[in-house]
Amino acid sequence: MPEELLERIEVPEVPIAPQEDLVPPAPPEGLDTILYDYDEREARADLRRQIAVMEMALARLFGSAFPRKNIDFSVPGMGGPRMLSVDDLEKVRDGLAARIQEVRVHLHDYAVVEESNRELIEEMLADPASHKWERVFNEDIGEPGCKHWHVKPKWGVIGMLMSWWRVKISSGCPLAEGLRPPEPD
Amino acid sequence: MAELPEEWEVAPEPGWIAPDLAEEFPGLSIASTSLESAIGRSPEALKERLRTLSDRIAGAQAIQLRQQPIPWAYRVFFRHIGLDPDTTRTPIEQLIFERMHDGRFKSRNRVDDALTLGMVEVGVALRAFDADRVQGGLGLRLSGEGEGFEGRVSPLPDGTIVVADEKRALGILFDRTAEGRGVKRGTKRVLLAAIGVRGVPDIALEEALWVAGSALRA
Numbered sequence: 001m002p003e004e005l006l007e008r009i010e011v012p013e014v015p016i017a018p019q020e021d022l023v024p025p026a027p028p029e030g031l032d033t034i035l036y037d038y039d040e041r042e043a044r045a046d047l048r049r050q051i052a053v054m055e056m057a058l059a060r061l062f063g064s065a066f067p068r069k070n071i072d073f074s075v076p077g078m079g080g081p082r083m084l085s086v087d088d089l090e091k092v093r094d095g096l097a098a099r100i101q102e103v104r105v106h107l108h109d110y111a112v113v114e115e116s117n118r119e120l121i122e123e124m125l126a127d128p129a130s131h132k133w134e135r136v137f138n139e140d141i142g143e144p145g146c147k148h149w150h151v152k153p154k155w156g157v158i159g160m161l162m163s164w165w166r167v168k169i170s171s172g173c174p175l176a177e178g179l180r181p182p183e184p185d
Numbered sequence: 186m187a188e189l190p191e192e193w194e195v196a197p198e199p200g201w202i203a204p205d206l207a208e209e210f211p212g213l214s215i216a217s218t219s220l221e222s223a224i225g226r227s228p229e230a231l232k233e234r235l236r237t238l239s240d241r242i243a244g245a246q247a248i249q250l251r252q253q254p255i256p257w258a259y260r261v262f263f264r265h266i267g268l269d270p271d272t273t274r275t276p277i278e279q280l281i282f283e284r285m286h287d288g289r290f291k292s293r294n295r296v297d298d299a300l301t302l303g304m305v306e307v308g309v310a311l312r313a314f315d316a317d318r319v320q321g322g323l324g325l326r327l328s329g330e331g332e333g334f335e336g337r338v339s340p341l342p343d344g345t346i347v348v349a350d351e352k353r354a355l356g357i358l359f360d361r362t363a364e365g366r367g368v369k370r371g372t373k374r375v376l377l378a379a380i381g382v383r384g385v386p387d388i389a390l391e392e393a394l395w396v397a398g399s400a401l402r403a
Contacts, residue, residue, distance in 0.1 A: 041208070041209070044209065048261075048265050051261065051264050051265065052261045055257065055260055055261045055264055056252070056257060059251040059252045059257060059260070060252060062248070062251060063248055063249055063251075063252055066248045073271060074269060074271040074272065075264075075269060075271075076269055077263075077267050077268045077269035077272060077273065078267035079267055079342075080263075080266040080267025080268045080345075080346070081266040081267065081268055081345060081346040081357065081358045081359060081360070082266060082267055082327070082342070082344045082345055082346060083205075083206070083209055083266070083327065083344060083346075084265065084266065084267050088267060089265075092264055092267075096264070
């Protein structure tokens with residue numbers, strides 16, 4: 001991650017009086033108000049830094065979530081490209097924070113199910129006869145590919161009658177077949 | 186593969202950034218270079234480079250892409266300017282998405298193929314304009330109130346970030362190009378522009394322009 005994106009930016013102090021008709025040109029002596037010393041650019045810069053960190057967190061979750069499906073990673077935009085106000089940046093930041101939480105919960109749920117499926121594979125291997133015809137796919141344990149573990153009888157019907165059960169592990173995804181399609185141009 | 190014509194070095198010309206944008210987005214930059222080039226179908230050498238590039242990009246790279254420094258910097262900038270990079274994809278992510286969808290980088294024409302090479306090789310956002318229809322230096326600014334945009338009936342929303350020359354908006358940042366300002370049949374000189382954001386080094390912009398420019402001249 002380029003650290004410069006996460007650095008605080010030095011923003012020159014600029015007095016801001018947003019509604020000059022409502023705000024006196026200078027604060028009464030000895031009475032400082034937020035209207036005179038608060039610069040929104042600092043707030044925007046800080047929010048942008050937070051968004052950068054969260055975007056990386058979400059990107060890492062995206063990478064670790066593969067090949068699990070049906071996880072939403074989107075965070076609504078604010079109708080750009082334009083300079084966002086503090087409010088808009090806060091909405092983006094909050095949207096990212098909420099999305100990261102949701103994705104973590106999803107991944108945790110997946111992890112619980114996948115762990116129980118891994119335990120099931122171990123049980124199937126230890127005692128195939130207790131798990132007749134059960135099948136666990138790679139997808140069920142959060143792995144890519146088409147491999148699966150399937151409890152089947154050895155020698156078909158004879159194995160069924162004799163209770164000769166075993167775990168058969170598939171050999172992976174079928175290979176691509178046929179000729180390469182011709183170039184269109 | 187055909188040899189590159191000799192005696193061409195990319196000479197990127199740094200563009201201007203409006204002060205309000207520069208203050209808000211340190212690191213935002215634009216660099217451009219113009220070159221004479223034939224327009225039309227890509228030569229076989231360029232198509233071969235696209236095929237080679239297609240073979241180098243697979244699903245694993247696509248999944249990890251957004252964690253890499255330059256693509257991540259663009260994603261962050263998209264968030265900063267109100268775009269959702271999962272809806273309006275960053276230029277590099279759009280190309281990788283098309284590669285996954287189509288099974289390869291499809292050859293479209295010489296300019297688009299050159300931009301694809303430059304963007305995928307380096308990760309930097311590139312655009313092309315008709316150099317003879319650009320007046321003055323290229324830059325980035327906010328659109329003014331009620332500012333028109335060629336090819337669009339309604340004016341641009343106030344404060345839209347645009348790529349502009351000294352007279353008019355040439356394109357919306359990371360969006361469409363103004364009508365008549367892009368490269369089309371009859372274009373003699375192409376203006377390549379690289380848009381940099383915070384976290385993308387200047388050398389990457391230069392390299393992307395060089396890769397795309399070399400491909401255009403091949």
